[in-house]
Amino acid sequence: MENLTPVQKELYDWLVQYINTNKHSPSIREMMKAMKLRSPAPIQSRLEKMRNKGYIDWTEGQARTLRILQPHGEGIPLLGKITAGGLVEPFRDEQEKIDFGSFFNLPNCYVLQVVGDSMIEDHITEGDYVIMQSITSIQQAKDGDIVAARVEGYGTTLKKIYFSPSKVSLKASNPKYAPINVSPDQIQVQGSLMGVCRLHQK
Amino acid sequence: MENLTPVQKELYDWLVQYINTNKHSPSIREMMKAMKLRSPAPIQSRLEKMRNKGYIDWTEGQARTLRILQPHGEGIPLLGKITAGGLVEPFRDEQEKIDFGSFFNLPNCYVLQVVGDSMIEDHITEGDYVIMQSITSIQQAKDGDIVAARVEGYGTTLKKIYFSPSKVSLKASNPKYAPINVSPDQIQVQGSLMGVCRLHQK
DNA sequence: AGTTGCTTAGTACGAGTGTTCTAAGGTACA
DNA sequence: TGTACCTTAGAACACTCGTACTAAGCAACT
Numbered sequence: 001m002e003n004l005t006p007v008q009k010e011l012y013d014w015l016v017q018y019i020n021t022n023k024h025s026p027s028i029r030e031m032m033k034a035m036k037l038r039s040p041a042p043i044q045s046r047l048e049k050m051r052n053k054g055y056i057d058w059t060e061g062q063a064r065t066l067r068i069l070q071p072h073g074e075g076i077p078l079l080g081k082i083t084a085g086g087l088v089e090p091f092r093d094e095q096e097k098i099d100f101g102s103f104f105n106l107p108n109c110y111v112l113q114v115v116g117d118s119m120i121e122d123h124i125t126e127g128d129y130v131i132m133q134s135i136t137s138i139q140q141a142k143d144g145d146i147v148a149a150r151v152e153g154y155g156t157t158l159k160k161i162y163f164s165p166s167k168v169s170l171k172a173s174n175p176k177y178a179p180i181n182v183s184p185d186q187i188q189v190q191g192s193l194m195g196v197c198r199l200h201q202k
Numbered sequence: 203m204e205n206l207t208p209v210q211k212e213l214y215d216w217l218v219q220y221i222n223t224n225k226h227s228p229s230i231r232e233m234m235k236a237m238k239l240r241s242p243a244p245i246q247s248r249l250e251k252m253r254n255k256g257y258i259d260w261t262e263g264q265a266r267t268l269r270i271l272q273p274h275g276e277g278i279p280l281l282g283k284i285t286a287g288g289l290v291e292p293f294r295d296e297q298e299k300i301d302f303g304s305f306f307n308l309p310n311c312y313v314l315q316v317v318g319d320s321m322i323e324d325h326i327t328e329g330d331y332v333i334m335q336s337i338t339s340i341q342q343a344k345d346g347d348i349v350a351a352r353v354e355g356y357g358t359t360l361k362k363i364y365f366s367p368s369k370v371s372l373k374a375s376n377p378k379y380a381p382i383n384v385s386p387d388q389i390q391v392q393g394s395l396m397g398v399c400r401l402h403q404k
Numbered sequence: 405a406g407t408t409g410c411t412t413a414g415t416a417c418g419a420g421t422g423t424t425c426t427a428a429g430g431t432a433c434a
Numbered sequence: 435t436g437t438a439c440c441t442t443a444g445a446a447c448a449c450t451c452g453t454a455c456t457a458a459g460c461a462a463c464t
Contacts, residue, residue, distance in 0.1 A: 063265035
């Protein structure tokens with residue numbers, strides 16, 4: 001990526017710090033004062049150049065909508081792709097970052113730890129943490145979704161849900177477990193799978 | 203913490219979603235339209251109540267400075283265990299929390315995205331993010347560890363490593379890929395698997 | 405029916421804000 | 435010295451935005 005000039009870097013660093021502490025962007029006039037300038041024009045010029053270089057972006061005409069595109073703060077660097085097959089895939093130089101804290105930062109989310117092996121063919125295994133998003137009505141689930149559902153007599157389990165005109169089918173992704181077929185009013189869908197996390201012990 | 207009324211919760215969830223995707227706060231009039239209201243007053247009323255309850259805050263008089271407060275500390279609530287087999291496991295009331303941001307907050311870590319299916323039997327599949335810890339010497343790897351290793355002629359791949367007196371064996375966990383057997387000086391181990399993360403698209 | 409309390413509609417105002425324009429200042433280079 | 439180019443100053447404009455205010459709607463209760 002193209003480098004920043006000294007004045008651009010000074011502004012960029014100040015912006016990162018400001019947004020980090022205030023959790024929102026400053027206005028152009030605030031930047032102006034922080035850079036000890038007496039006119040908004042230089043700030044605007046620097047911002048446009050930094051946008052062209054891919055460091056920042058904002059929504060035109062709207063106040064305080066500036067955002068940092070490549071924050072070098074939170075997160076773990078994503079170095080590239082690795083092949084499991086055997087082909088060569090070079091490590092990238094660009095330092096994209098992943099912040100797993102906000103990776104699953106969705107409203108109404110909770111985590112469950114998996115016991116058992118009924119979702120093994122979807123690569124969800126014993127001990128995995130599954131990130132679920134709350135569901136209040138069964139209508140919010142779509143055909144094939146992996147859901148946490150409660151059925152009388154079966155308890156709460158993690159299954160794939162399929163809809164047919166008369167009934168709802170809950171299928172494990174492991175052939176040794178038979179599907180559960182019930183009418184929609186016998187089932188209570190509590191959440192829908194958003195992600196999976198696994199910690200390998202050493 | 204004091205609970206939110208339904209309309210407050212609807213607005214709160216929308217705000218979290220908006221800020222998550224746009225990286226800045228909406229204006230009151232944007233909230234107004236999103237809530238299908240025709241006046242800014244109800245939004246203002248709801249915001250003030252949510253601020254009093256400690257959910258949000260903003261800087262008075264300044265545009266788009268609203269921010270979500272996280273009084274429960276970072277993280278997603280861990281509600282309990284869920285069985286994949288069919289047994290009943292009740293949801294826990296205790297609100298243990300998991301912060302995936304610090305979940306993988308280990309020194310010398312980086313992330314790779316997986317291509318291919320050679321680790322499929324260890325439930326690491328295409329598109330998964332693998333969290334690796336840097337390794338400088340092959341001695342830091344233990345028998346059976348999943349490592350990112352570079353072998354001349356094979357590129358950098360994700361495999362299980364096994365040591366024998368004379369050679370090092372890299373095995374995929376997929377029978378259609380043959381193991382690679384080389385002498386220790388032909389292999390360069392770059393990292394060891396610490397965790398796996400997967401995002402399910404909706 | 406009347407009262408009370410809360411929510412919503414609608415409007416208005418002033419300050420904040422992004423943007424644009426012209427002019428002045430400064431620097432590099434011929 | 436002169437020219438070209440970029441940066442800065444300063445002002446002005448139009449629009450956005452937070453805020454305040456009044457009136458109307460609405461439900462619960464007396």
